[in-house]
Amino acid sequence: MIKITLPDGTIKEFAKNSTPIDVAKSISEGFARNVISANFNEITVETTTPLITDGSLILYTFNDAGGKKAFWHSSAHVLAEAILSFYPNAKLTIGPAIDNGFYYDVDLGEDVISDKDFKQIETKFVEIARGKHEFSIRSVSKADALSLYKGESNPYKVELIENLTDGEITFCDHSNFTDLCRGGHIPNTGIIKAVKIMSVAGAYWRGDEKNNQLTRVYGISFPKQKLLTEYLELLEEAKKRDHRKLGKELELFTFSQKVGAGLPLWLPKGAALRGRLEDFLKKAQKKAGYEMVMTPHIGQKELYVTSGHYEKYGADSFQSIKTPKMDEEFLLKPMNCPHHCEVYNFKPYSYKDLPKRFAEFGTVYRYEQSGELHGLTRVRGFTQDDAHIFCTPEQLDQEFKDVIDLVLYVFSSLGFEDFTAQVSIRDKNTPEKYIGDVETWEIAENAILSAATDKGLDFVIEEGEAAFYGPKLDFMVKDALGRSWQLGTIQVDYNLPKRFDLTYKGADNQLHRPVMIHRAPFGSMERFIAVLLEHTGGNFPLWLTPEQVIILPISDKYQIYTEKVLHLLENSEIRALVDKRSEKTGRKIRDAEVSKIPFMLIVGEKEENEGTVSVRKHGEGDIGTFSIEEFISLIKEEISKTVIEFHN
Numbered sequence: 001m002i003k004i005t006l007p008d009g010t011i012k013e014f015a016k017n018s019t020p021i022d023v024a025k026s027i028s029e030g031f032a033r034n035v036i037s038a039n040f041n042e043i044t045v046e047t048t049t050p051l052i053t054d055g056s057l058i059l060y061t062f063n064d065a066g067g068k069k070a071f072w073h074s075s076a077h078v079l080a081e082a083i084l085s086f087y088p089n090a091k092l093t094i095g096p097a098i099d100n101g102f103y104y105d106v107d108l109g110e111d112v113i114s115d116k117d118f119k120q121i122e123t124k125f126v127e128i129a130r131g132k133h134e135f136s137i138r139s140v141s142k143a144d145a146l147s148l149y150k151g152e153s154n155p156y157k158v159e160l161i162e163n164l165t166d167g168e169i170t171f172c173d174h175s176n177f178t179d180l181c182r183g184g185h186i187p188n189t190g191i192i193k194a195v196k197i198m199s200v201a202g203a204y205w206r207g208d209e210k211n212n213q214l215t216r217v218y219g220i221s222f223p224k225q226k227l228l229t230e231y232l233e234l235l236e237e238a239k240k241r242d243h244r245k246l247g248k249e250l251e252l253f254t255f256s257q258k259v260g261a262g263l264p265l266w267l268p269k270g271a272a273l274r275g276r277l278e279d280f281l282k283k284a285q286k287k288a289g290y291e292m293v294m295t296p297h298i299g300q301k302e303l304y305v306t307s308g309h310y311e312k313y314g315a316d317s318f319q320s321i322k323t324p325k326m327d328e329e330f331l332l333k334p335m336n337c338p339h340h341c342e343v344y345n346f347k348p349y350s351y352k353d354l355p356k357r358f359a360e361f362g363t364v365y366r367y368e369q370s371g372e373l374h375g376l377t378r379v380r381g382f383t384q385d386d387a388h389i390f391c392t393p394e395q396l397d398q399e400f401k402d403v404i405d406l407v408l409y410v411f412s413s414l415g416f417e418d419f420t421a422q423v424s425i426r427d428k429n430t431p432e433k434y435i436g437d438v439e440t441w442e443i444a445e446n447a448i449l450s451a452a453t454d455k456g457l458d459f460v461i462e463e464g465e466a467a468f469y470g471p472k473l474d475f476m477v478k479d480a481l482g483r484s485w486q487l488g489t490i491q492v493d494y495n496l497p498k499r500f501d502l503t504y505k506g507a508d509n510q511l512h513r514p515v516m517i518h519r520a521p522f523g524s525m526e527r528f529i530a531v532l533l534e535h536t537g538g539n540f541p542l543w544l545t546p547e548q549v550i551i552l553p554i555s556d557k558y559q560i561y562t563e564k565v566l567h568l569l570e571n572s573e574i575r576a577l578v579d580k581r582s583e584k585t586g587r588k589i590r591d592a593e594v595s596k597i598p599f600m601l602i603v604g605e606k607e608e609n610e611g612t613v614s615v616r617k618h619g620e621g622d623i624g625t626f627s628i629e630e631f632i633s634l635i636k637e638e639i640s641k642t643v644i645e646f647h648n
């Protein structure tokens with residue numbers, strides 16, 4: 001008998017060679033019917049893989065990330081078979097699952113796949129899937145594997161196999177189709193009920209532009225047609241909410257080829273929006289004991305050599321700035337942390353002075369490939385809501401928890417209620433990726449895990465995702481469309497204080513090394529605003545929106561009364577403007593709706609005589625007639641519902 005440990009800690013005994021599906025059936029027949037993949041001792045296996053040792057088993061349905069990965073990877077095999085039926089001379093390369101669906105890279109030679117071919121590929125795909133062909137894995141010797149693909153004149157598979165060791169090579173079969181594959185499949189093709197070819201693009205073999213260009217076919221599949229329909233509807237909604245589209249329509253930001261790709265220009269309304277976000281965080285930070293600092297946009301190369309950033313990022317960053325002075329080099333700053341270390345070094349501190357919390361909205365620069373740039377979410381110059389806390393080891397736990405509270409405050413104030421946390425630790429198998437000793441890393445990782453546990457956060461541990469100088473806690477926020485974004489981050493760092501020789505005098509009158517916490521609740525202003533735009537669809541919280549009220553006079557006759565209303569609103573710190581155009585009121589209303597201004601005030605003869613305003617609310621329509629004082633109270637009440645005071 002073997003002992004199988006389930007995720008809830010339950011241990012069950014099974015006969016040797018039992019399979020994951022046997023385990024699933026022991027839980028419930030209904031559950032077993034939905035199990036499509038499994039993970040045994042942290043290795044993805046088939047539902048029919050014999051289990052021969054004790055171990056931990058996770059059973060996946062399509063609702064699980066692991067289940068989706070197996071489902072979409074299996075779909076990539078079916079896609080490859082469908083493509084070969086139309087392009088028999090095509091040479092297959094790889095077909096992995098991705099975050100949303102899958103792709104397969106193929107060398108089509110002189111042939112081309114375009115969007116007009118998608119429908120016939122989809123039809124063939126569904127036809128293959130309906131055959132309910134079982135996916136089966138078998139071991140193949142290196143010699144036999146090479147013989148097969150050399151016979152097919154497929155240099156890509158040959159290259160992959162040549163880099164593998166005899167005994168670790170497996171083929172996956174379904175129907176009459178065979179592919180080189182390490183595993184992780186659903187039981188059979190019949191589970192795939194719906195598919196959509198999403199797009200086609202060029203891709204270099206192994207991502208190297210020196211290699212052959214391949215055709216990458218993207219697709220997505222589901223176990224129910226309904227799920228595909230819902231997904232496509234979600235995509236349509238996402239297009240409407242695209243921050244690049246809304247940013248242009250709402251006149252928040254723009255890009256200029258003359259300025260340079262990936263360098264956003266903030267327009268007046270966008271700059272005002274950013275300013276309010278900064279003021280919001282500054283207010284909370286002040287209560288939490290932070291001090292604002294300012295540092296230059298460049299630094300001497302030696303600064304980043306000391307910090308380790310040059311070693312890790314120098315080759316992929318902007319070229320250094322040389323001065324007339326021999327051997328003097330500067331770099332655009334990729335991080336604010338080295339500068340803040342030197343701020344700390346300005347004067348000596350004792351343990352009684354700590355913690356020191358230095359905050360800065362600091363703009364940093366990183367060279368991103370042009371193909372990776374995307375609106376505000378991937379840029380070459382961005383502003384971090386950065387802060388660095390220098391504390392004693394004894395203060396670390398409480399300081400870290402206080403930062404968690406600040407991040408959660410930011411999220412709740414801006415309507416991000418659905419989030420998980422990710423503890424990113426080092427990959428112990430690649431120590432060369434990191435600086436610092438193992439003992440220091442273990443202390444830092446344990447500190448994060450302890451704080452996250454104590455705060456009751458829902459978190460997962462991701463190995464290999466740590467920064468090169470320390471582990472971190474990242475917050476993965478779900479937006480209104482269910483998409484996950486990495487926003488706030490908190491990092492523990494014992495290494496930079498050592499590299500910059502930071503010290504404080506302890507109670508024992510000896511010099512000690514402070515611990516450094518890096519934190520950015522927004523992450524970056526650019527990315528955060530992009531996500532906020534798409535999350536709200538441009539309907540920002542009333543306290544944040546660039547223009548809260550627009551006054552729509554029916555004609556020029558009511559200009560004096562309009563100006564009176566405007567002044568009263570402005571005196572109450574309500575952001576308002578007047579539509580002075582010689583347009584019909586209906587047109588003005590439609591334009592205000594498009595601009596997503598929360599409130600519209602209609603002003604005419606009746607309103608002037610009675611000292612009132614007729615109020616329309618964005619997305620709702622007419623909500624009645626109010627005195628100016630009543631309307632101001634309404635605005636104040638609406639704002640108070642969404643603004644939460646920070647309590648440290």
